Amino acid sequence: MLSGSQTKILIRAPNWLGDAVMSLPAIRGVRDSFPGAHLAILARPSIAGLYGRERAIDQVLPYTGERSRTAAVLRGEAFDCAILLPNSFDAALLAWRAGIPRRIGYQRDARGWLLTEAIAVPEPGEIPRHERFYYLELLRRAGIIAEYPPCAEIRLDRRAEAREAGLAAMRNAGVALPAIGLSPGAAYGNAKRWLPERFAEAAAGIARIYGASLALFGSAAERPLCAQIAALFAGAGTAVHNFAGETTLAQFIDLAGACRLFLSNDSGAMHVAAALGVPTVTVFGATDDTATGPTGACARIVREQVECSPCLLRECPIDHRCMTRVSAERVAAVALQLWEETAH
Numbered sequence: 457m458l459s460g461s462q463t464k465i466l467i468r469a470p471n472w473l474g475d476a477v478m479s480l481p482a483i484r485g486v487r488d489s490f491p492g493a494h495l496a497i498l499a500r501p502s503i504a505g506l507y508g509r510e511r512a513i514d515q516v517l518p519y520t521g522e523r524s525r526t527a528a529v530l531r532g533e534a535f536d537c538a539i540l541l542p543n544s545f546d547a548a549l550l551a552w553r554a555g556i557p558r559r560i561g562y563q564r565d566a567r568g569w570l571l572t573e574a575i576a577v578p579e580p581g582e583i584p585r586h587e588r589f590y591y592l593e594l595l596r597r598a599g600i601i602a603e604y605p606p607c608a609e610i611r612l613d614r615r616a617e618a619r620e621a622g623l624a625a626m627r628n629a630g631v632a633l634p635a636i637g638l639s640p641g642a643a644y645g646n647a648k649r650w651l652p653e654r655f656a657e658a659a660a661g662i663a664r665i666y667g668a669s670l671a672l673f674g675s676a677a678e679r680p681l682c683a684q685i686a687a688l689f690a691g692a693g694t695a696v697h698n699f700a701g702e703t704t705l706a707q708f709i710d711l712a713g714a715c716r717l718f719l720s721n722d723s724g725a726m727h728v729a730a731a732l733g734v735p736t737v738t739v740f741g742a743t744d745d746t747a748t749g750p751t752g753a754c755a756r757i758v759r760e761q762v763e764c765s766p767c768l769l770r771e772c773p774i775d776h777r778c779m780t781r782v783s784a785e786r787v788a789a790v791a792l793q794l795w796e797e798t799a800h
Contacts, residue, residue: 473724482591505705530554622714639725641678645770657784676701741778
């Protein structure tokens with residue numbers, strides 16, 4: 457068994473930003489069970505900035521995919537235990553090659569022989585649907601936690617600091633406040649993307665009512681998509697700043713924290729905004745909001761109930777009806793109501 461203050465625990469983080477946010481209750485559960493332990497996270501550089509501000513975490517180690525080099529680094533750290541949140545074979549192989557004596561993970565991807573504790577995967581209906589419980593159940597079945605901790609809302613640490621830094625960054629960029637954040641992309645595929653012109657239409661209506669400006673966010677690959685939306689506002693009198701491809705994750709977290717409202721597809725940006733406590737409205741279609749949706753009282757879901765949704769496909773093979781049937785007026789109405797409900 458693990459033994460408190462003399463224990464060094466490594467948690468292998470999920471690979472995607474949204475999953476990383478949903479892993480936070482489990483990481484905090486490990487901290488609560490071992491308050492004196494040294495807790496390190498092994499994370500891809502693309503999500504390391506999320507974990508760097510978490511008080512439960514003592515150390516963030518980057519993993520760039522260089523397995524031999526990373527295994528040597530981990531071996532030198534002399535971890536007592538590795539908790540593997542991803543299901544991948546690679547996660548187990550790396551912990552095994554690092555010589556970590558206790559290796560805990562779900563028995564997935566033919567990797568059971570690499571684990572010292574290969575945990576049975578929950579059957580459908582055995583645990584609550586949301587992804588955060590999948591990570592928590594791994595800990596419960598491994599005997600690390602006795603029960604799920606309260607986690608109706610996933611919130612990032614240091615939210616007030618993020619907001620203050622974000623407000624300063626907005627001002628430095630010449631963005632007038634209040635600002636509405638828009639994240640029109642989605643890494644998984646086009647099936648998750650609402651129509652760009654409807655993002656623009658919904659945001660324009662809200663901006664006119666409250667005198668708000670718009671801040672567009674996305675990856676470098678999504679900058680043309682954000683530029684397409686920004687172009688729709690030319691001459692309309694609404695100020696727009698395209699931050700896509702210009703920020704690190706840590707900078708995005710700060711900027712998102714400064715937004716008065718956030719409009720998004722199902723994406724990592726959605727999870728970050730909601731976890732910052734920013735009023736967040738998300739259009740869902742191909743994916744299942746009960747499994748991967750944002751949490752908390754400041755989050756709202758808009759979706760069209762069609763017979764083929766959620767399909768979980770990257771690309772729609774028919775007419776994308778789950779998204780095309782969601783009107784800009786409907787999203788704007790939900791957003792306006794949420795704005796009023798969260799006014800202070």
